[in-house]
Amino acid sequence: MTWAAFQDAAANGIIAVAVFCFIVVFLRNMIGLAQLLIANWVFVTRIEPSEGARELWQRYADLAMPITVIAPAYNEELSIVESVKALLALEYPEHEVIVVNDGSKDDTLGQLLRAFELEKCDRRQIAELQQTKIRGAYTSRRFPNLLVIDKENGRKADAANAGLGFARTPLVCVIDADSIIEPDGLLRAAEPFMHDDGRLVAVGGAIRVVNGCTIKGGSLQEIGVAKGLVPRFQVVEYLRAFLTARVANAHTNTLMLISGAFGLFRRSTLVEIGGYRHDTVGEDLELVVRLHRHLREQKRDYRFAFVPDIVCWTEAPSALKGLDNQRARWQQGSLETLQRHRRMIFNPRYGRVGMLAMPHIVLEDVLGPPAELFGYIVIPAAALLGLLDPMMAVAFFFVSVVFGSALSVGTLILEEQQLRRTPSARDLLRIGWAALIENFGYRQINLWYRLQGVLRFLRKDSTWAAVPRAGFNAG
Incomplete structure (x- = not known):
């Protein structure tokens, strides 16, 4: 190959x-706009104004199925007591809290x-799904509906499976131990099951960033906004993920992720597929994808639901x-899930999940990060070298x-129009400024992470x- 031919090939590349x-x-941004x-x-x-907790209780208390709340915990000494108090105080007719200490090295x-x-x-497991x-x-002498399981370390999926094996209720709620559900959150999450015809498998809810809020006695006392930019950027990210992507995906029956921070599942279906996998760092995504695959292959009619006004508050990283x-773990977990379930991609056997949802994950998590990051380098460089019209860089x-x-x-x-969870105009401006500059x-x-x-x-x-965790009320 001549030097000129090499230059032409390099330029074309x-x-x-x-x-x-x-x-x-x-394409990624057009999909974001569509969502x-x-x-x-x-x-x-489609979404009617939320009823108050009292109205929900009066309407559904006699229909509410018992729920077990499973909270895996690893090195959560800074917030575990307040988190458990909040779980015990949930406004629900009948619920048990199972905290699984996953071999924590702290107190x-x-x-x-x-x-x-x-x-x-001497409580015994009904199903032994964990590996450790x-x-x-x-049990607690003060709270009869609290069960604490101490086990060897096996990571979150193993801890969740251990709790699932001890649960005895038709519904289970898996929640991060460093998260706080609003008092009526469990009742709101269970409401779709009360209208269910047997097809509903799971319900997801909105996750919000607790940094900057005031927590007392295990409950949210005042909504606030963190002082640092990093948690504020995450507020915007969580709003995008839960108020646009999850709502849109649930409506189109392509919901592929119910956050590990909060999800309500039919216990029998989780046990049927063996619970969470232990060999992935993205157990929440893999679980939902596997549920889709299992139910599609069995040709069962099913659905997933998402309720945006269920609010679970979770501590976000306060620094880079x-x-x-x-973020590296989330990315790795997504790739592991795609590799394990690659036969679903563009496979009409799995309906819109295979033809739309799985290819979208490929676009977001396989092609998207390197394409965008390299684009910031390659496109301006190509424009400066005269290989591309500078307007393309613009x-x-x-x-x-x-x-x-x-x-x-x-x-x-959208959040301000529909949910209005931002307490003041000043806080709204602070989040709005973060939304403008996060890009x-x-x-x-x-993208680098x-x-x-x-x-x-x-x-x-x-x-x-x-x-690293700073604990609630750390700002």
Whole structure:
């Protein structure tokens, strides 16, 4: 090959990469716009104004199926007592709380023993789904509906499976131990099951960032906004994920993720598929994808629901250190799920899940991060070298950054119109400012973290990188 031919081939390669990056980013943002429009339409036409807790109780107390709330806990000594108090105080006719101490190295178990006056009991499992040893079961002298399980460390999926094996109710709610559900959240989550014809498998709800809020006695006393920009950016991300993507996906029957921070499931179906997998760091996504696959292959009629006014408050990383581990883990878990269930992609046997939802995950988690990150480098470089029209670089900046900011602001407007959970105009402006500037640096940093997750996936690195916790009321 001559030098001129090599130069031509290199130029054509750069142009092809640049065009590919532009198309991927454009498609991702167009899907985001479609989700925002669908979510807005659902809120306006399909979602009725929420009833108060008293009205819900009066209407459904005699229909509410018993629920077991399972809270896996690992090194949660800073917030475990307040979290459990909040779970015990949930406004629900009949619920049990099972806290699974997953071999914590700190004083998580000690905090529980002292705060709730625990004593050993001989409670037996109905189904043994975990892989590690149960060291003991404890009941509380003060709270008869509290059960604490102490087990060897096996990570969250194993802990959730251990709790699932002890549960005796038709519905189970799996929640992160560092999260707080609003008092009527469980009742709102269970409401779709009260109207169910037997097809409903699971219900997801909105997750919000607790950083900056005031927590007392295990309950949310005052909604606030964190001082730091990193948790504020995450407020915007969570709004985008739960008020647009989840609402739109549930409406189109393509809901593929019920957050590990809060989800309500039919217990028999979880036991039927063996519970959570132990060999992935993205157990929540893998579980829902496997549920879809199992039910489709059995040709069963089923559905998943999402209720946006169920609010579960969770502690988000307060600094970039910690956020890196979380985002890399999410990315790695998504790739592991896609690899395990790759036969579903573009497979008409799985209906719109195979033809739409799985390809969308490929676009978001396989093609999206490297295409956008490389696009920031390749497209301006190609324009400077005269290989591309400079207007394409301008268009890429508009599509990736400006349009991304517009979608974030649009989601914030939707939240303010429909749910109005932001307490003051000042806080709304602070979140709005975060929505405008998150695409100028924060988004690109996240893409880099996600690429680290890709590398971990390729290396088959199964280590669990913990996210540092500051505790509730840390700001």
